[in-house]
Amino acid sequence: MAMTAARAYLLVYNAAMCCGWAYILGRLLWTVTAPPPAPGAGYPHTPIYDAVAPALRVFQTGAVAEVAHAATGLVRTPAATTALQVGSRLFLLWPILEGLTPVHGHMAVATMVGAWAATEVPRYAFYAVGAAAGSAAVPRWLVWLRYTTFLPLYPLGAGSEVALILAALPVLARARGAYLSIAMPNAWNVAFDFWTWCVFIVVMYVPGLPFMYMHMMRQRRKALGGGQKTKAA
Amino acid sequence: MVNVLSRSGKPLGTVTLPDDADVPDLKAAYAKVAPAMYVDRQRFYLPAVGPSKPVALGDRSSLAAAGVADGGTVVFKDLGPQISWKMVFVLEYLGPLLIFPAFWLGQRAIYGRVTPVGSRAAEHQAGLVLAWVVHYAKREFETLFVHRFSHATMPLSNLAKNCSYYWGFAAAVAYFAMHPLYTPASDAAYATGLVAFYFCEAGNMWCHFALRALRPAGSTVRRIPFGGPFEYVSCPNYTTEILAWVSFNTACPTAWGWAFAACGAAQMWVWAGGKHRNYRKEFDGKDGRPLYPPSRKAMIPFLY
Numbered sequence: 283m284a285m286t287a288a289r290a291y292l293l294v295y296n297a298a299m300c301c302g303w304a305y306i307l308g309r310l311l312w313t314v315t316a317p318p319p320a321p322g323a324g325y326p327h328t329p330i331y332d333a334v335a336p337a338l339r340v341f342q343t344g345a346v347a348e349v350a351h352a353a354t355g356l357v358r359t360p361a362a363t364t365a366l367q368v369g370s371r372l373f374l375l376w377p378i379l380e381g382l383t384p385v386h387g388h389m390a391v392a393t394m395v396g397a398w399a400a401t402e403v404p405r406y407a408f409y410a411v412g413a414a415a416g417s418a419a420v421p422r423w424l425v426w427l428r429y430t431t432f433l434p435l436y437p438l439g440a441g442s443e444v445a446l447i448l449a450a451l452p453v454l455a456r457a458r459g460a461y462l463s464i465a466m467p468n469a470w471n472v473a474f475d476f477w478t479w480c481v482f483i484v485v486m487y488v489p490g491l492p493f494m495y496m497h498m499m500r501q502r503r504k505a506l507g508g509g510q511k512t513k514a515a
Numbered sequence: 516m517v518n519v520l521s522r523s524g525k526p527l528g529t530v531t532l533p534d535d536a537d538v539p540d541l542k543a544a545y546a547k548v549a550p551a552m553y554v555d556r557q558r559f560y561l562p563a564v565g566p567s568k569p570v571a572l573g574d575r576s577s578l579a580a581a582g583v584a585d586g587g588t589v590v591f592k593d594l595g596p597q598i599s600w601k602m603v604f605v606l607e608y609l610g611p612l613l614i615f616p617a618f619w620l621g622q623r624a625i626y627g628r629v630t631p632v633g634s635r636a637a638e639h640q641a642g643l644v645l646a647w648v649v650h651y652a653k654r655e656f657e658t659l660f661v662h663r664f665s666h667a668t669m670p671l672s673n674l675a676k677n678c679s680y681y682w683g684f685a686a687a688v689a690y691f692a693m694h695p696l697y698t699p700a701s702d703a704a705y706a707t708g709l710v711a712f713y714f715c716e717a718g719n720m721w722c723h724f725a726l727r728a729l730r731p732a733g734s735t736v737r738r739i740p741f742g743g744p745f746e747y748v749s750c751p752n753y754t755t756e757i758l759a760w761v762s763f764n765t766a767c768p769t770a771w772g773w774a775f776a777a778c779g780a781a782q783m784w785v786w787a788g789g790k791h792r793n794y795r796k797e798f799d800g801k802d803g804r805p806l807y808p809p810s811r812k813a814m815i816p817f818l819y
Contacts, residue, residue, distance in 0.1 A: 466691070466696040466697075467694075467696040467697070467698045468698060469698055469768065470768065470769065470770045471691040471692065471694065471698055471768060471769040472691060472769065472770035472771065
């Protein structure tokens with residue numbers, strides 16, 4: 283099969299993202315399982331967020347390209363759902379974790395990054411192999427992994443995300459309006475309260491999680507077969 | 516006689532029709548077979564051939580011309596419960612009409628204080644409430660007495676969507692425009708904006724009366740509009756509507772107001788393109804049909 287420029291690009295992009303997330307997963311497991319430097323030292327021994335953050339910034343932010351791929355029709359995934367997924371992760375990464383250091387010690391950092399990374403490694407591998415050899419040539423076990431890991435990992439990841447946003451609320455409440463907020467009066471006659479925004483986001487997870495889960499279940503049925511056949515007309 | 520199938524291929528019954536029957540005759544006949552499926556709820560398609568998309572039967576075509584012979588088959592789609600356009604319009608505009616004055620009159624209850632009496636902000640807010648109310652009162656008036664709709668109904672599910680759009684934006688704009696800490700525009704921008712706003716409102720209403728005059732009462736006839744701004748664009752009602760919102764936001768600078776104007780403009784851009792294309796397709800100058808003026812644009816004179 284001829285390798286078009288678009289497919290070559292998708293191969294490089296997805297292979298790089300796969301490696302990046304594998305590195306993040308490795309760093310995470312290494313940090314969590316590292317032996318204590320001295321008996322009785324606190325746990326975790328190295329701050330987990332500090333260990334994964336440099337790579338996480340690069341590879342999670344790099345997922346913005348996926349929204350562009352979907353929007354320009356380079357890949358067939360719907361742009362809106364991709365934007366929603368990438369957007370919610372970037373919200374956790376930048377304004378919450380990068381902006382609010384007190385949240386770093388929360389144990390949900392490990393479960394969230396673990397769930398993200400364990401989902402992304404087979405997912406990007408699936409896309410990379412598809413770009414290299416055609417989607418029909420992707421080995422069955424990789425297809426199965428790509429459409430199965432989310433079953434436990436998506437609720438784990440989303441639950442951890444909610445836990446971290448909830449952990450950020452008291453931090454924000456201590457100096458309400460001081461962080462990423464705009465108060466009246468101003469020339470644009472607009473106000474934005476980041477604390478309220480966080481509450482709104484948590485509320486949106488309630489309908490959002492089952493919606494996305496159902497969406498991925500449909501994708502799973504389509505990819506692995508066994509579901510109903512597509513309607514004739 | 517015509518066989519009616521569901522979209523999954525299940526037989527839904529047969530209807531008996533005269534040889535020269537058209538699609539509205541088919542719908543009326545099917546409504547007698549299936550009384551829950553009133554005419555506005557129905558859409559018919561030709562059976563799909565191979566992987567191609569099924570072709571919908573337009574209301575203007577006769578069955579014979581569309582290729583449905585005696586003993587032939589059509590596919591029925593239930594469009595779901597319907598609501599009249601008039602009712603949707605009345606309800607979606609009622610929200611903004613009431614919400615904006617509510618924020619103005621209810622300042623003490625909503626914000627715990629009022630705009631300082633006699634301040635420039637207070638004066639502007641009074642004029643802005645009036646402009647907003649005039650806009651939506653005009654729309655209600657036009658909905659009830661001016662517009663002649665080309666479709667009687669739309670799906671009921673559109674009601675919630677349309678109302679949340681209009682009511683939500685009205686609340687967002689009103690909350691900040693009527694805020695006790697509202698920062699007014701310069702007096703020059705305020706005055707210029709309001710004058711331009713009322714000018715655009717008048718122009719918009721003129722367009723709506725011109726469109727009404729094109730369509731005889733009780734019909735869905737389509738004709739080529741002529742005169743005034745229609746010489747330059749197919750949809751000057753959209754042009755004036757967008758300019759009215761730009762003017763309002765000049766007099767009343769709020770981030771939400773500009774967002775509302777941008778969303779409206781984007782939607783009207785799409786609608787204007789569609790209407791313009793339909794005009795050009797319908798009035799192609801062939802077989803005795805009039806030719807649509809070729810130099811006319813969709814929404815922006817000389818450009819789009």
